[in-house]
Amino acid sequence: MSVLHIDDLRTSLTLNGRQHHAVREVNFRIEEGETVAVVGESGCGKSMLAMSIMGLLPSIAVVTDGHVVLEGKPIERESERQMEAIRGARIGMIFQEPMTALNPVLTVGEQIAEPLRDHLGLSRSEARRRAIALMERVRIPSAASRYDSYPHEFSGGMRQRVVIALAIACGPRLLIADEPTTALDVTVQRQILDLLDMLQDDGRMAMMLITHNLGIVAAHADRVVVMYGGDMVESAPVRALFRNPAHPYSRALLASLPRVDRDLSELASIPGRVPPLTRLPDGCRFIDRCPHAMKICQALPPRVPVADDAEHEVRCWLHVEGSGRDASAG
Amino acid sequence: MLRFIGRRLVTLVPTLLAVLTLVFVLVRVVPGNPALILLGDQATPEAIARFYRETGLDQPIWHQYLSFLGQIARGDLGRSMINDRPVTSAIAEVLPYTLELSIAGVVVGVLLGVPLGVVAARSNGGWVDWLVRIVTLGGLSFPAFVSAIMMLLVFGLWLGWFPIISGGKPWSDPGGRLMSLALPAINLGLVMMAYVARVTRGGMLNTLPSDFIRTARAKGVPMRRIVWKHALRNVLLAVVTFTGLYFSVLIGNSVLTEIVFNRPGLGKLVVGALDRRDYTLLQGLVVTYAVLVVVVNTLTDLLYGLVDPRVKTG
Structure with a gap:
């Protein structure tokens, strides 16, 4: 049984009385101990996807179709009370901005101990002991004496460790990391990612790593989900994606990576920009920026396997047998 | 925390001194001769001279300033011009009600x-x-x-x-x-x-x-x-x-x-003092209000240090 199964999920936003799909027919699984990276430009629906899983969508957004299946049980229609019992206990989440992710007027220890008391029903002193152990586990030096410190007494990297400690406090089955290192400098990034790898190996935790950094994907993920404009355009094992990207967007994304063995005088970029949510095309959402756009692309492409690999899926008409020729003929 | 409190208390001193100086200056730049106001238009030169001597107004200004500060340091705000009651006791009597x-x-x-x-x-x-x-x-x-x-x-x-x-x-x-x-x-x-x-x-x-x-x-x-x-x-x-x-x-x-x-309460005392032109009482009341405000501000600062952990180190 997968830890997480995103089953044809659609999340819609209502803006000025009109519904727009911020997440459209996204479909993937995360197995125990596995790291799935979700990549894409800003505005591609990565965070909206994460919030759909957490049940923390803003009031204008709602899951309209499909399921978020956590360990075999759909949770997308659960009540707020039931979600409170799931968040922090079975799903942990860490965020992009460690500087603002912690409450400035509560001690870090208190913030780590809170989910322990809520979900595991620990006493105050028991929660304190466990919180200090967690702080040691995320490599916060002299944890016991820093339990009563406030967030402003910590550096950005140390704060992110605190956020990680409180996210994994109750031993969640799934950890969602939303750009966990984007706001940190490179050496600290490395430490945090290594820490996440280590914690995952400890507990066979499943991880959904949201990032736009393909270098991180290559080093830390098992599989990749490429998102564009709310669509999952490709999903593949990391090696398959890097070796044989199938979707024109994935190819463009990989081509834009600067490589040390190539001439760096010109950085490749993808022409155009992500259309705003209110002006997303009905069919393939990459149509306006795609060098291979065809007439048929105005219809939503189906999900098809790439090179007979069941693990590698793409949502693109180019890979549908015969459709390209039909479209150009018609 | 103790150091924080100590620092705030030390800054209290110059603030209070500034307030007292301001009160002293204000009372002296207000137009009108206090002797004439108090003794009336028909006062004789001798009576005016005696008034100046008794109130210390014949002394040089720095002397007046120092003795004013000295009096306040001793908790003496002078006597009411109307009924000769010590201002301090008039204020002390109603202060608890206002507080x-x-x-x-x-x-x-x-x-x-x-x-x-x-x-x-x-x-x-x-x-x-x-x-x-x-x-x-x-x-x-x-x-x-x-x-x-x-x-x-x-x-x-x-x-x-x-x-x-x-x-x-x-x-x-x-x-x-x-x-x-x-x-x-x-x-x-x-x-x-x-x-x-x-x-x-x-x-x-x-x-x-x-x-x-x-x-x-x-x-x-x-x-x-x-x-x-x-x-x-x-x-x-x-x-x-x-x-x-x-x-x-x-x-x-x-x-x-x-x-x-x-x-x-203090409010009623102020209204009464204004009504009867009781300048010494008024001066004492201004000092009292000023001290209250300064003390409250200091308490706020201290409370702030308690509520916001970031203040202490700042």
């Missing part, structure tokens, strides 16, 4: 205003929010003396729940003292409640979309605790700041309440 009224007003304002603001922010735009807005608008726009008279009429006269004449009850009868304090304190606190509710509402609306609130939700903290602990703790900083600033206003505002409820 208890102001503190009770603040307590009413904060205890009612904070929950009201939180509830309004939670229902942002909903009917509860509108109701709170109407109530607070009423609190802000209703003149205090009108509400005081109405409260006296309804709760004092018609319902008979509270005594009509307040004050006078000693603290040895705490029930009676509190009952007589209730109506004036509520009257004084209602305006403050309206302000505090608005400050709290605005602060909550700013705080609830914060990243750290999202973190708290992501770890499964129930919404009720997010609002009343995680968010409110941050908003309290603004409430404390506002309360400190408003306390001074409250001490001034208490005049009307004291008059309507017929309570003794």
Whole structure:
């Protein structure tokens, strides 16, 4: 049984009385101990996807179709009370901005101990002991004496460790990391990612790593989900994606990576920009920026396997047998 | 923390000195000859000279300044020009009434205003929010003396729940003292409640979309605790700041309440002193108000250090 199964999920936003799909027919699984990276430009629906899983969508957004299946049980229609019992206990989440992710007027220890008391029903002193152990586990030096410190007494990297400690406090089955290192400098990034790898190996935790950094994907993920404009355009094992990207967007994304063995005088970029949510095309959402756009692309492409690999899926008409020729003929 | 308190107390000294100097200068630049005002137009030159000698006004200005400071340091604010009573004892007699009224007003304002603001922010735009807005608008726009008279009429006269004449009850009868304090304190606190509710509402609306609130939700903290602990703790900083600033206003505002409820207090003493041109009493009152404001500001600073962990190191 997968830890997480995103089953044809659609999340819609209502803006000025009109519904727009911020997440459209996204479909993937995360197995125990596995790291799935979700990549894409800003505005591609990565965070909206994460919030759909957490049940923390803003009031204008709602899951309209499909399921978020956590360990075999759909949770997308659960009540707020039931979600409170799931968040922090079975799903942990860490965020992009460690500087603002912690409450400035509560001690870090208190913030780590809170989910322990809520979900595991620990006493105050028991929660304190466990919180200090967690702080040691995320490599916060002299944890016991820093339990009563406030967030402003910590550096950005140390704060992110605190956020990680409180996210994994109750031993969640799934950890969602939303750009966990984007706001940190490179050496600290490395430490945090290594820490996440280590914690995952400890507990066979499943991880959904949201990032736009393909270098991180290559080093830390098992599989990749490429998102564009709310669509999952490709999903593949990391090696398959890097070796044989199938979707024109994935190819463009990989081509834009600067490589040390190539001439760096010109950085490749993808022409155009992500259309705003209110002006997303009905069919393939990459149509306006795609060098291979065809007439048929105005219809939503189906999900098809790439090179007979069941693990590698793409949502693109180019890979549908015969459709390209039909479209150009018609 | 002790060092923080010590530092704040040390800064108190120059502030107080500046205030006293200002009072000293103000009294001396006010137009009009005090001797003529006191002794009348027909005073003889000898009488005027004797007055100058007795009040020390014939001394050089720096001498006057030093002896003024010396007197205050000894707790001596001079004697009333009207009835020759020591100013200090006139003030000391009514100061507790003003203090208890102001503190009770603040307590009413904060205890009612904070929950009201939180509830309004939670229902942002909903009917509860509108109701709170109407109530607070009423609190802000209703003149205090009108509400005081109405409260006296309804709760004092018609319902008979509270005594009509307040004050006078000693603290040895705490029930009676509190009952007589209730109506004036509520009257004084209602305006403050309206302000505090608005400050709290605005602060909550700013705080609830914060990243750290999202973190708290992501770890499964129930919404009720997010609002009343995680968010409110941050908003309290603004409430404390506002309360400190408003306390001074409250001490001034208490005049009307004291008059309507017929309570003794600094406000009534000021009105009386102005009425009778009792300059020494007035000067003593200005000093008292100034000291109160400075002390309240210092207390606010100290409280701020307690509420916000970031202040101590700063």
